[in-house]
Amino acid sequence: MRIKKCLMQLKLFSLETLLQVTYDLHKSGKRICLTHGAFYLFHYSHLDLLEKSSSNCDFLIVSIESDQSVAEYKSYRRPIIDEHSRLRIIGSLECVDAVFMKDIPLESNARIELYKAFPVDLFSIGKNYNIAEEIEYDTQKAHVTLMQIETEQIYTTTSIIQSIIGKYTTKEKPVRKEV
Secondary structure (H helix, E strand, C coil): CCCHHHHHHEEEEHHHHHHHHHHHHHHHCCCEEEECCCCCCCCCCHHHHHHHHHHHCCCCEEECCHHHHHHHHHHCCCCCHHHHHHHHHHCCCCCEEEEEECCCCCCCCCCHHHHHHHHCEEEECCCCCHHHHHHHHHHHHHCCCCEECCCCCCCCCCHHHHHHHHHCCCCCCCCCCCC
């Protein structure tokens, strides 16, 4: 168990270290993909996106929104799962090669600069992503190929939250089934 934990920690990079690692990988001909998300209530569609992204590259990098950033653009009630836990969850996935915390506001031009700084071949997002046009503009400015991935939409974070609220706020008594 200790070895596995250490290996997972190797996936968590500072931005500076990750830039050097990706530069070296790119020089050696590896195809690198960057994707991004909040992942504050990780579910199957997130996993589907990451697995499909990984299958299109040699090295998958996932940037994760900070707690402050999620609260600013989603709701003061979010994130549900804190940033350190989200880094560990995403970093523990076999399909993910590297994770780092991104704390750049969505409206910021710094996002384009970040995409330019990484020597990546692809930037992947789910086709249902609600700011796909903005990401497409950013990736074009950074000369990175945008890969929109069709994901299985079994759940969305909002639908999971609504389901939980619905199940735990009803006053119905559960019906017991006889065995």
